[in-house]
Amino acid sequence: MSTEIVVPPGARFFFALWLPVDAAKKLHTVAGGVVGRCGGRLMREDALHITLAFLGEVPERRLVELQKVAAEFKLQKAPVRLDRLGFWNHNHILWAGTKEPDPALSALAAELQDLLVKAGFLTDAKPFLPHVTLLRKLLHPGALPELPAVEWSAAEFVLAKSWPSDRGSAYETVARWPLN
Ligand code: 2AM
Numbered sequence: 001m002s003t004e005i006v007v008p009p010g011a012r013f014f015f016a017l018w019l020p021v022d023a024a025k026k027l028h029t030v031a032g033g034v035v036g037r038c039g040g041r042l043m044r045e046d047a048l049h050i051t052l053a054f055l056g057e058v059p060e061r062r063l064v065e066l067q068k069v070a071a072e073f074k075l076q077k078a079p080v081r082l083d084r085l086g087f088w089n090h091n092h093i094l095w096a097g098t099k100e101p102d103p104a105l106s107a108l109a110a111e112l113q114d115l116l117v118k119a120g121f122l123t124d125a126k127p128f129l130p131h132v133t134l135l136r137k138l139l140h141p142g143a144l145p146e147l148p149a150v151e152w153s154a155a156e157f158v159l160a161k162s163w164p165s166d167r168g169s170a171y172e173t174v175a176r177w178p179l180n
Helices: 021-038 060-072 103-118
Strands: 012-018 049-056 078-082 084-088 093-097 132-136 150-154 156-165 168-178
Touching: 012 060, 012 168, 021 093, 021 132, 021 150, 049 103, 049 156, 060 156, 060 168, 078 103
Parallel strands: none
Antiparallel strands: 012 049, 012 156, 078 150, 084 093, 093 132, 156 168
């Protein structure tokens, strides 16, 4: 079954792992401490995610087909461990990532991207940099705090959309499927 998807102007689509509520809460609290000291724009707690495959704009007429193919994907569960904060100077993002990327998580993203290439929704697979964006528009992060490890087992993947809104980008999950 496919959901009817509302497509706001400028909407971009991506597949992701959405953070479980307690993991999101912990990371949002840590990020809130950084904003208090250093500024930046805090991502909403309920918008935190790890992008597995970024599609960009998808023609509205292909969204039903996209959900049909995604529902057929047989993808494996993967453990997720976020145990470090990092900062990218080029886009002013503070993120939570991992000291040692788990091969199962990398395999999940690689397989999903391959399937999307085969289905004609991606032109090529991209390197996977597992991270959760916590803050945007951060200019001077200062010394970053240690991140107590946040761990869970990802049991589903989602199709999500982001679009420009008055308060920066908005994010919403539009469909979800279990991992095996
Ligand atoms: P970011 O958080 O590192 O900016 C929706 O925009 C999601 O897709 C975000 O997680 C964003 O990553 C990611 N994203 C945006 N543009 C992308 C691109 N060109 N390639 C890969 N991921 C992208």
